[in-house]
Amino acid sequence: MEKIEKVLASGNTHATVNRDPNLQRGEFGVFDLKLTAPGVESLEFIATEPHPTAEQLFAGAWSACYTTVFGIAASMKKVTLPPDYSVDIKVNIGQTGTAWLLGAEFTVRVPGLAKDVVEKIAHAAHQICPYSKSVRGNIEVTTNIVTV
Numbered sequence: 001m002e003k004i005e006k007v008l009a010s011g012n013t014h015a016t017v018n019r020d021p022n023l024q025r026g027e028f029g030v031f032d033l034k035l036t037a038p039g040v041e042s043l044e045f046i047a048t049e050p051h052p053t054a055e056q057l058f059a060g061a062w063s064a065c066y067t068t069v070f071g072i073a074a075s076m077k078k079v080t081l082p083p084d085y086s087v088d089i090k091v092n093i094g095q096t097g098t099a100w101l102l103g104a105e106f107t108v109r110v111p112g113l114a115k116d117v118v119e120k121i122a123h124a125a126h127q128i129c130p131y132s133k134s135v136r137g138n139i140e141v142t143t144n145i146v147t148v
Contacts, residue, residue, distance in 0.1 A: 001137060001138065001139070001140060002096050002099060002101055003096065003101070003103065003140050004092055004094035004095070004096060004101050004102075004103045004140070005094065005095065005096040005097075006094050006095050006096075007092045007093075007094040007103075008092075008093055008094050008095065009053065009055060009092070009093050009094075010055060010090050010091065010092045010093075011053050011054070011055025011056030011057070011058065011059045011060075011090070011091045012056065012059060012088065012089070012090045012091075013056065013059040013060045013062075013063040013087075013088065013089050013090075014063075014086060014087075014088050015060075015063035015064065015066075015067040015086060015087045015088075015089075016067075016084070016085070016086040054093075055091040055092070055093055055102075056091075058091050058102075059089045059090065059091040059104075061131065062089055062091070062104070062129075062131040062132075063087055063089050065129050065130060065131045066087055066089070066106070066125055066126075066129045066131065066132065067086075067087045069125045069128040069129045070085070070087060070108070070121060070122070070125040072125075072128065073121045073122075073124035073125040073128060074121050076124065077117075077120065077121060077124065079113070079117060079121060081110060081113075082110065082111055082112050082113070084109075084111060085108075085109060085110045085111070086108075086109045087106065087107070087108050087109075088106070088107040088109070089104060089105070089106055089107075090104065090105040090107075091103070091104050092104070092105070101139065102135075102139045103139050103140045103141070104135070104139060104140070104141045104142070105141075105142050105144070106122070106141065106142065106143040106144065107143075107144045107146060108122050108143060108144070108145050108146065109146045109147075110145075110146075110147055111146075111147060111148060112147070113147055114147065115145050115147050118145045118147055119143075119145055122143050122145060123143075126141075126143070
């Protein structure tokens with residue numbers, strides 16, 4: 001698998017489970033985008049730009065799926081997640097030589113849990129998530145775990 005040598009553009013998302021459907025945080029020309037998945041609470045993307053790039057849209061769709069299955073993976077492992085867990089995904093488009101490539105960087109924030117527990121949940125979520133499965137072996141994906 002080739003890795004990006006020069007990043008040309010990135011699309012970023014920050015996804016949390018929305019526990020207050022009346023809470024709005026977008027301002028200054030941005031909006032909050034709420035997505036749903038069957039049988040799951042709403043996911044919220046805070047302060048999305050009005051005209052997202054393809055990388056932002058892909059990161060957003062991947063975030064909705066991955067954040068949902070992260071909760072499923074935690075419940076399968078009998079782990080209760082804190083209400084403020086979140087997933088940031090940055091999808092990069094770039095080049096290596098003349099080849100155009102995608103790459104992704106995940107930051108999974110789960111305050112209060114042991115890092116090794118979160119790493120196991122994050123790995124399980126990548127095994128379940130259809131977006132993660134679809135790119136496996138095709139693009140470089142890194143996952144950073146934050147527990148503080």
